[in-house]
Amino acid sequence: DAMVIQNPRYQVTQFGKPVTLSCSQTLNHNVMYWYQQKSSQAPKLLFHYYDKDFNNEADTPDNFQSRRPNTSFCFLDIRSPGLGDAAMYLCATSGGQLGNSPLHFGNGTRLTVT
């Protein structure tokens, strides 16, 4: 089945130790997103790619970076994780018309920072 796959499902990292989360998709969608969701909060958009064009949200900390080497893969790099970065990280894709088609989400990576 076509889908959005996130690895790993659970990630534990130490305070300040860089970590990379990965996302792949078989939907061939041109837009990929990274959302951060903390408990009982709305998913918060960090950034998105339209093809290779990177779009950063104004309030996304510099500590968060992303790479999209090709259509299928997108990575979230957290350069120096703090305790406040513990959250669920959701990758999503969209392939339809501008802002008029649903997002397809992966199952997320739950990040723990010790």
Add this chain to the structure above:
Amino acid sequence: DQQVKQNSPSLSVQEGRISILNCDYTNSMFDYFLWYKKYPAEGPTFLISISSIKDKNEDGRFTVFLNKSAKHLSLHIVPSQPGDSAVYFCAASSGTYKYIFGTGTRLKVLA
């Protein structure tokens, strides 16, 4: 500034009855609205959407209503089933690739 609001964090409904989940928004530029369902340890799953040119969209047991003048949308589930127990998120976009989510409402359908 929370542009999409779900003011009820939780809702309990008896099996077979109607569930009504509400969502309010503040940005009049939003023109596309979606509802997602999320089970624990899974990503959100798309349920139903509506364009601002419509005021109702139906898909099986799920109906979304949009009241543009009140900047309000609602999701009706009828009849409610125990498998509908999940967190429901509404989301909105304004003709861009950016989607804004609400904080979610936890629905519990009692057998």
